[in-house]
Amino acid sequence: MDRDTFGFPMVYYAFAIFIGSLYAMAYKDSAVVATIFSIILIVIIAFTINYRDLIIVMCFFILGAASNFIYFDFKAPSSQGMEGRIVEQNEFNYVAKINGKLVQLDGVYNSEIREGSRVLIKGAYEKYPIYNRGVVARCKVEECTLSKDDFISKIYDKKKNFYLLLKEQMGEDKAAVVVALCLGDDAYISEEHNEKLKILGIVHAISVSGLHMAIIYTFIKKALGSNLALIGAFLFLIITGGKSATVRAFVMILVNDLAYRCGEKYSAYSALSISAIILIITRPFSAASPGFMLSFLGVIGILMFNHKIERAVYKLPKTLRSTIALGVSAQVFTFPYMAIVFGQGNINFILGNLILLPILTVVIVLGTLALIFCKIPLVFIMLCKGMEFILICYEGYREILLKLSFGIMSLGYLDAVLFIVIITSFILMKKGHKKLVYIPLAFIIAVGISRYKFNVNISYFKMAYSDGILIEYKDKSTFICDDSKMIKNIEKVREIDNFVTVDNLKSCAMNLDEDFKVSYLDKAYTKNSKKDILAFSCKDKINNVFVKDSKDVSKESIDGNYNIEVLPQGENRFYKNEVLAKYIIVGHRIIRIK
Known part of the structure; x- marks a missing residue:
């Protein structure tokens, strides 16, 4: 095997285990497609390596697939009582880690339960895989009680106490930023603040990432040496919950340190590959996780293009040159991934990285010192006053940049x-x-x-207990929904020209053009008073009808031939907007494309 920059064995092994894990997830939906795609990739690899190395690559492929199959192979427990830890909390449900696997909990009404709590769960379990989140099952909870706290629970309590101390000194919003930067807990960050950072393309600044790990390690190394820096970085990894980005960064730092101690040449690609292998073996769902993909794609882009971009803009001042090169190179692979997975993109990251990130870097250092000296009131107060001043500057610059920003682009x-x-x-x-x-x-x-829709395009969205319909025709888009929260979430990721409520549409039909209009059927056409029957008519004749239940509409009451399409109801899977179905109306026909 060629051992040049891209030829280190670890790169092949990491790619093989990654493909193996994806194969296992795709196999459950389409075994034939998954198998054919995997065979093609393995054959391509086979042409670049020798027979012995190919056998090792195949072993890693099998390891990736096997670990994924084993992780998502859930069997309902024989006993109703299962002990686990709450690892995620949102307004709709909880997610608990039970026996090393994530289980979604529905129907938890104990206000004392919080993220990090040890709990005893009694209820009915069913297999319920959500691959990109690592959820293997769902439990309809009958009873959920707190168990005895352990070391991890106490870490969560320490985080909360640190937040309360900061809140007393600098207020709620600034304390939330410090806790997010230093402890990886963004639960206190307001939604408004989060959206502003998304617009500026630096939301990663308050979501614990490799950047934070690098800052902590570098700071401790300069102050106390590399041995204590490694210990500090490991503690930071534990305290912040061991997210994909921090695990990846810690492994790369560790490999670099070991290579230096052993007098070996450090390979960033091999270190990155080792971190990927560790993550996929320990968390098989990582291969489909957006956090994993964004972290690794960003680093790959930096490794491949950072120096080239920096040489291309060599005439710029060094700080500006480095910031532009780092930001642009990180976006080379993450930008198309964001467009495909999230349907959006951002070009404001250069100014955000150039102006705001250096300010937040200082806050990370001061916040870490405040955590260490929180038991010494005078030192703690002085550090808080320093952070408060810096965060006031940060807020001012942030608002200026928001006025200069281009907003989030809707992509596909x-x-x-x-x-x-x-x-x-x-x-x-x-x-x-x-x-x-x-x-x-x-x-x-x-x-x-x-981007110009020659036919009517319809997307049916689901968000927990709400739903909505997006209609795109020609160069206009309209979203029909009564839920203000869902409308707000849609606005974050899509450019919508018009929002219409159900009541408005019932009282007045919406014209898409001179002949084509959308309306809700009135009582003359329906068998009951339900309001979920959407009709598309051409030249005042109804020809296409969307319903949640075909029993709700009386076909005999409508003049002319038409199609009835029953909208899928799906599951209340989680809090994000999810497109359950897509349709195109061609003439008098409804064609489902998703």
Whole structure:
């Protein structure tokens, strides 16, 4: 095996275990497609390595698949009482770790239960996999009581007490920022603040990441040496909950330190690969987790393009040059991933990274010192006053940048493909393939055309106990929903031209153009007074009807032939907006495309 930069064995092994884990998840939906796709990738790898290395690669592939199958193989417990720890809490449900696996808890009404609590759960369990979150089952809780606190529970209590101490000195909002930066607990961050950071492209600054690990390690190393720095970094990993980004950063730091001590050459790609292998073996669902993917894609982009971009802008001042190179290189792979998975993108990250991140870096250092000296009132108060002043400056700069920002862009698969094509074409053109300039132009035209909807496009959204319908036609989009919270969540990820409530649509039909309109059926057409019957009519004749239950509409009451489409109800899986179905109306036909 060639052991150049991209040829270290660990890179192949990490890729194999990653593909194996994805294969196991895809196998449950389509065994044939998953198998064919995996075979193609393995065959491609086989052409670049020798027979002995291929056997090892295949072993890692099997390890990735086996660990995933084992993790998601849930069997309902014979005993009703199961002990676990609450690891996630939202307004709809809890998630507990039980015997090393995540279980969604529905129907927990004990106000004393919080994130980090040890609990005894009694209820009915059923297999309920949510692959990108690692949830294997769901429990309809009959009784949930607190168990005896342990070391981890006490860590959560210490976090809360630290927040309360900070809150007394600098107020709720500033204390929330410090706790998020230093302890990885963003539960106190307001939704408004979070949205502002998303717009500026630096939400990772308050979500514990490799950046925070690097700052803590570097600070302790300069002050106390590398041995204590490693211990401090490990403690930071434990305190912040061992998230994918911090595990990845700690492993890379550890490998770098060991390589230096042993007199060996450090390979960032091998270190990154080792961290990926550890995470996928211990948390098989990581391969489908957005946090895992964004962390690793960002680092891969930095390793591949940071120095090249920095050389390209060598005329700029060093600080500005480094910030631009780091920010842009991190976005090379994360930008298309965000477009595909979240349907959005952001170009404000350069200013955010350049101006706000250095300020927050100082807060991380001071906040860590405040945590250490929280038992010494005078020192603690002085540190809090320093952080308060810095955070006032941070808030001022943040508001200025928000006024200069471009907002969050609504993107999709084609936008991601276009971005990848432009980057690939640019690299190849630099190597002498000048004629490739026409390929991005062709894709730009195609993406522009795709944004214009020649037929009515309908997306049916579900958010816990609410639902809504997005209608896109020509260059306009309309969202129909009565839930203000759902509307607010949709606005975060999509550019919507018009919002319409059900009551407004019942009283007055909405015209999509001169002939085509949308309305709710009145009582003359329905068998009861339900309000979920959406009708599309052309030239005042109803031809397409969407219902939640086909029994709700009386076909004989409607003039003309038409189609009835029953909307899928799905499960109240979690709090995020989820597209349960997509449709296109072509003439008098409804075509379901998802």
